[in-house]
Amino acid sequence: QQPVQSPQAVILREGEDAVINCSSSKALYSVHWYRQKHGEAPVFLMILLKGGEQKGHDKISASFNEKKQQSSLYLTASQLSYSGTYFCGTVNSGGYQKVTFGTGTKLQVIP
């Protein structure tokens, strides 16, 4: 079952912040975040393992609340280059690695 992402789409002006949420109905081992620009392949951003850690990547960071089976991606002081579709991928606890992706959040940053 695919994780649920929200919002489905968001438009920001340069410098504004955004939060993208990802939730699952199953116990999670890890959450992966990827960004895809139009016509290109998805590109890895970060992985969060169970343990409630928060990771950062330049001005993009994420948190993982394993008890709530939720993860959030934080984009701070957005830049034009942040535009694209963001996907969360979840790996359920137990079994082999099988990353199930959400339907994506389309982010557009305008000047």
Added chain:
Amino acid sequence: NAGVTQTPKFQVLKTGQSMTLQCAQDMNHEYMSWYRQDPGMGLRLIHYSVGAGITDQGEVPNGYNVSRSTTEDFPLRLLSAAPSQTSVYFCASSRSSGGSASAPQYFGPGTRLLVL
């Protein structure tokens, strides 16, 4: 390193035809996977492999076959193409092994398939 390569980049098929989408990686990754991407549906897992000789089904395996005879290659076969299989297909690989689920996936450039 070439990373993950996919061929062809674009293909048009007629209903009922069969074909194989090729995927290769030169990073010695154990884990490889196939996804299809349709508008509004995100990336849906078709099949995946945790090593040579080991494959398993994902969310949408019907109509597709895979095999993994080497670490480098993971071809996806469409048995009898249908218009519902029109999509963009991505192959990905990861150094994850033994179900560690802690390594990033590297995606190939994709294959655009149109079934008429």
